[in-house]
Amino acid sequence: LAGYFADRLAAAIRDRGTCAVVGIDPVYERLPAELAAAGGQRPTPRRAVDVIGTFCRGVIDVVAPLAPVVKINSAFFEAFYGAGVDLYYDLTEYAHRRGLLVIGDVKRGDIGSTAELYARAHLAPPGASGVDPARIPDAVTLAGYLGRGAVRPFIDVARETGKGMFVLVRPSDPGADEVHEYAGADQTRFYQFMAARVRAWGEGLVGECGYSNVGAVVAAKDAESTRALRAAMPQTLFLVPGYGAQGATAESCRACFREDGSGAVVNASRSVIFAYEKPGATERFGDDWRGAIEQACREFVADLASMFDR
Amino acid sequence: LAGYFADRLAAAIRDRGTCAVVGIDPVYERLPAELAAAGGQRPTPRRAVDVIGTFCRGVIDVVAPLAPVVKINSAFFEAFYGAGVDLYYDLTEYAHRRGLLVIGDVKRGDIGSTAELYARAHLAPPGASGVDPARIPDAVTLAGYLGRGAVRPFIDVARETGKGMFVLVRPSDPGADEVHEYAGADQTRFYQFMAARVRAWGEGLVGECGYSNVGAVVAAKDAESTRALRAAMPQTLFLVPGYGAQGATAESCRACFREDGSGAVVNASRSVIFAYEKPGATERFGDDWRGAIEQACREFVADLASMFDR
Numbered sequence: 001l002a003g004y005f006a007d008r009l010a011a012a013i014r015d016r017g018t019c020a021v022v023g024i025d026p027v028y029e030r031l032p033a034e035l036a037a038a039g040g041q042r043p044t045p046r047r048a049v050d051v052i053g054t055f056c057r058g059v060i061d062v063v064a065p066l067a068p069v070v071k072i073n074s075a076f077f078e079a080f081y082g083a084g085v086d087l088y089y090d091l092t093e094y095a096h097r098r099g100l101l102v103i104g105d106v107k108r109g110d111i112g113s114t115a116e117l118y119a120r121a122h123l124a125p126p127g128a129s130g131v132d133p134a135r136i137p138d139a140v141t142l143a144g145y146l147g148r149g150a151v152r153p154f155i156d157v158a159r160e161t162g163k164g165m166f167v168l169v170r171p172s173d174p175g176a177d178e179v180h181e182y183a184g185a186d187q188t189r190f191y192q193f194m195a196a197r198v199r200a201w202g203e204g205l206v207g208e209c210g211y212s213n214v215g216a217v218v219a220a221k222d223a224e225s226t227r228a229l230r231a232a233m234p235q236t237l238f239l240v241p242g243y244g245a246q247g248a249t250a251e252s253c254r255a256c257f258r259e260d261g262s263g264a265v266v267n268a269s270r271s272v273i274f275a276y277e278k279p280g281a282t283e284r285f286g287d288d289w290r291g292a293i294e295q296a297c298r299e300f301v302a303d304l305a306s307m308f309d310r
Numbered sequence: 311l312a313g314y315f316a317d318r319l320a321a322a323i324r325d326r327g328t329c330a331v332v333g334i335d336p337v338y339e340r341l342p343a344e345l346a347a348a349g350g351q352r353p354t355p356r357r358a359v360d361v362i363g364t365f366c367r368g369v370i371d372v373v374a375p376l377a378p379v380v381k382i383n384s385a386f387f388e389a390f391y392g393a394g395v396d397l398y399y400d401l402t403e404y405a406h407r408r409g410l411l412v413i414g415d416v417k418r419g420d421i422g423s424t425a426e427l428y429a430r431a432h433l434a435p436p437g438a439s440g441v442d443p444a445r446i447p448d449a450v451t452l453a454g455y456l457g458r459g460a461v462r463p464f465i466d467v468a469r470e471t472g473k474g475m476f477v478l479v480r481p482s483d484p485g486a487d488e489v490h491e492y493a494g495a496d497q498t499r500f501y502q503f504m505a506a507r508v509r510a511w512g513e514g515l516v517g518e519c520g521y522s523n524v525g526a527v528v529a530a531k532d533a534e535s536t537r538a539l540r541a542a543m544p545q546t547l548f549l550v551p552g553y554g555a556q557g558a559t560a561e562s563c564r565a566c567f568r569e570d571g572s573g574a575v576v577n578a579s580r581s582v583i584f585a586y587e588k589p590g591a592t593e594r595f596g597d598d599w600r601g602a603i604e605q606a607c608r609e610f611v612a613d614l615a616s617m618f619d620r
Binding site for chain 1: 507
């Protein structure tokens with residue numbers, strides 16, 4: 001095994017002094033005025049991709065010294081077809097060159113042979129398709145609802161290359177409760193059942209840091225149920241979505257961590273990358289959208305730090 | 311609503327006289343010798359994509375007069391990054407020009423704002439990104455495990471454009487039973503619970519044919535449980551995977567249909583598109599891989615027809 005994603009992540013968190021993850025979910029219609037003007041009102045997909053690329057590289061430049069990880073959301077790039085997908089991989093390489101780890105937020109989940117191809121696309125086993133390894137994320141998000149077979153090809157690549165994954169256990173959207181709060185015959189909820197699966201899938205892939213390369217996406221909901229998940233998955237890294245725009249606060253995130261402060265990374269997307277839209281931002285930063293994003297990123301990092309003092 | 315996918319599908323099934331769906335899951339290493347020689351042993355992604363494109367267009371040419379629908383599996387194209395994704399859309403357009411309906415097999419599933427972008431990418435609301443509508447599939451496969459919010463953006467596009475979707479209810483891989491046979495407190499299995507969700511999501515989108523634009527992926531397992539699903543989702547079109555290579559037979563598929571023979575389409579992928587690999591195929595067809603695929607497609611259609619006679 002070529003190192004563990006979990007160990008590389010732990011080292012990066014120590015180095016930057018924060019477990020903040022900045023999510024890159026760019027929307028053309030929300031780009032800073034300067035970039036929107038350059039792209040025009042009804043750009044071709046390729047023109048839109050050029051401008052979005054400029055914006056995302058700007059975000060990465062700002063974030064690189066402050067945070068250990070960026071999460072790049074595939075959907076926002078797939079919306080621009082092949083050119084958008086190429087940009088997704090371009091940005092992965094760009095972030096790597098800036099010293100960031102990259103989580104590819106792809107949420108893929110399919111059966112056997114199809115899962116193998118998804119693993120090839122998104123974690124790229126060595127030499128699979130003549131692609132530069134720097135263009136491939138260090139970890140991906142996955143849906144595990146089709147069972148171990150859907151995840152195994154990713155685990156196989158992880159075993160070979162030391163890459164990682166975060167499997168959906170408890171999504172942040174309240175609408176997902178419709179399925180995840182489904183009550184099982186054994187008094188467990190569906191998300192608790194999925195937690196047990198993910199814990200099992202991650203055994204044998206635990207790094208020196210004490211965590212597995214198979215992590216979980218766990219939204220910070222009420223503290224009690226979150227603490228129960230933390231206890232049920234002691235060696236599982238949590239990727240906590242929903243900070244900022246989706247409503248999770250630093251306080252509700254605390255239960256995702258072990259007492260020693262390890263065990264989770266926390267993602268904020270829109271509240272950071274669209275910070276120039278906030279009330280007062282124009283007065284303070286004018287056209288300096290990078291400055292507004294930097295300020296929001298620093299506040300996000302400070303807020304996470306403060307939760308360990310409370 | 312600009313027509314119903316369910317009605318267009320019903321018309322195409324009547325026209326071709328079969329509910330056969332041919333799944334396009336191309337694998338570079340399994341291409342016919344003639345094409346593999348043209349591509350070389352370690353092709354660049356772009357070179358591989360060229361050769362795979364030639365193969366897939368050949369498959370579509372053969373299938374177009376025989377079947378109403380092709381299902382194009384995104385994973386097999388994503389494995390070649392942006393160039394592969396462009397080919398996925400190229401082939402969608404090519405199949406449309408040959409008079410086929412196209413199901414984009416993408417199995418996407420994510421929360422709210424991300425789901426909106428996935429819907430934009432994969433069902434393309436009119437004018438969204440300056441893309442030619444012929445390049446966009448008529449329907450997609452989805453994962454509904456994140457609840458109604460994950461499916462709603464697709465339903466919104468379906469309402470506006472008459473497109474369709476098939477939501478995973480019972481995958482064909484036995485490994486998926488690990489999750490789908492999870493027993494609920496109310497004596498239902500998880501797949502039955504999902505069936506009830508999908509039925510509810512499809513209400514209000516029922517076409518003249520009596521079926522909704524929100525269909526379900528339902529593997530043909532034992533006849534009894536399949537009949538129960540058919541009864542539980544009376545207005546839901548089933549996309550039945552796993553015919554041929556994945557083990558479902560025409561007989562086990564019968565329970566997916568209403569008595570009148572409507573209500574399902576049945577997919578075969580590898581058993582048709584790789585038919586030239588079968589024992590005896592070289593003796594019979596020589597290098598004529600198109601001939602072998604045509605024969606396999608005709609046998610698939612005949613086998614489906616015969617199940618209604620038994």
